[in-house]
Amino acid sequence: MNAKANFGTSSRLSGKVAVVSGAGTYGGEGIGNGAATAILLAREGARVVLVDLVEEWADATKSLIQNEGGLAMSIAADVTKAEQCKEVVDFAVREFNTIDILHNNVGGGSGSGNVVEATQDIWANSMSVNLMSIINMSRYSIPYMRGNSGGSIINVSSVTGMRPKSGRSSAPYTMNKTAVVGLTRAMALDHAGESIRVNCIMPGLIWTPRVSSGSPDSRPTRQSSTPLPNEGESWDIGWAAVYLASDQAKFVTGIVIPVDGGFLLTSTPN
Numbered sequence: 001m002n003a004k005a006n007f008g009t010s011s012r013l014s015g016k017v018a019v020v021s022g023a024g025t026y027g028g029e030g031i032g033n034g035a036a037t038a039i040l041l042a043r044e045g046a047r048v049v050l051v052d053l054v055e056e057w058a059d060a061t062k063s064l065i066q067n068e069g070g071l072a073m074s075i076a077a078d079v080t081k082a083e084q085c086k087e088v089v090d091f092a093v094r095e096f097n098t099i100d101i102l103h104n105n106v107g108g109g110s111g112s113g114n115v116v117e118a119t120q121d122i123w124a125n126s127m128s129v130n131l132m133s134i135i136n137m138s139r140y141s142i143p144y145m146r147g148n149s150g151g152s153i154i155n156v157s158s159v160t161g162m163r164p165k166s167g168r169s170s171a172p173y174t175m176n177k178t179a180v181v182g183l184t185r186a187m188a189l190d191h192a193g194e195s196i197r198v199n200c201i202m203p204g205l206i207w208t209p210r211v212s213s214g215s216p217d218s219r220p221t222r223q224s225s226t227p228l229p230n231e232g233e234s235w236d237i238g239w240a241a242v243y244l245a246s247d248q249a250k251f252v253t254g255i256v257i258p259v260d261g262g263f264l265l266t267s268t269p270n
């Protein structure tokens, strides 16, 4: 693990309970966006529920947190399935009494092709992974946040939602990541009166194990497409989430934070 992640620890989230979807790391090695976020939330004092399709990957994040003295529980679930989301929320409340923070990290899926090529199944899968995962988890978590007089929901989009990939069509993924922004704004307004804040993080080109295993040769292009010289890493996404989850963002709702090294300011390939 990158030692840089250790800087700036404090207790901004002590007493809070966070649920993170996709909190494992693809392939179990390295660190994915959800895992890094879960670790930083725990370092800031939150008790964290780690949700992943693959139990061992969630357990690996749990071990990292517990080895640092943090509190975490893991559960295997598919957050595209409403009934499994309900089970996750019930589990979180049973273990930690409530939910204050919901980090909807799961996204991606098979969203490639243009409208001529992409099949009905690809459209349905992309919507399920990128949107229904957020909707299902939020639906069951919000009643507990109401009971706490508030909460923070963070939805993960992508720069692709603002700038479709050049040369490799991914219309379903692009549409759904754009829709994450619309959904965030609608949720923010719908639940503002209940002090539930809803915000969105828009990652740029982050070198996660999922990306490196899917397109190992893309690293130089990804690096040169980003204005800042340092490469985006999962910790960068995690720090944005820590801010949005914390009371330091208590007057912040309905916003989109690109964490992209300036990528959206350019027209370089992605």
Ligand SMILES: NC(=O)c1ccc[n+]([C@@H]2O[C@H](COP(=O)([O-])OP(=O)(O)OC[C@H]3O[C@@H](n4cnc5c(N)ncnc54)[C@H](O)[C@@H]3O)[C@@H](O)[C@H]2O)c1
Pocket: 021, 022, 023, 024, 025, 026, 027, 031, 032, 033, 034, 051, 052, 053, 054, 057, 077, 078, 079, 080, 105, 106, 107, 108, 129, 133, 156, 157, 158, 159, 160, 202, 203, 204, 205, 206, 207, 208, 209, 210, 211
């Ligand atoms: N890596 C990037 O460059 C990048 C760029 C833009 C946006 N994002 C977004 O960041 C998020 C995380 O991406 P990542 O690259 O860290 O890795 P990732 O998408 O592999 O996610 C990590 C974990 O999510 C789990 N997961 C997948 N589907 C699930 C489901 N239905 N239910 C429960 N768990 C599930 C996986 O098992 C894996 O452990 C996604 O929303 C992705 O679209 C990533």
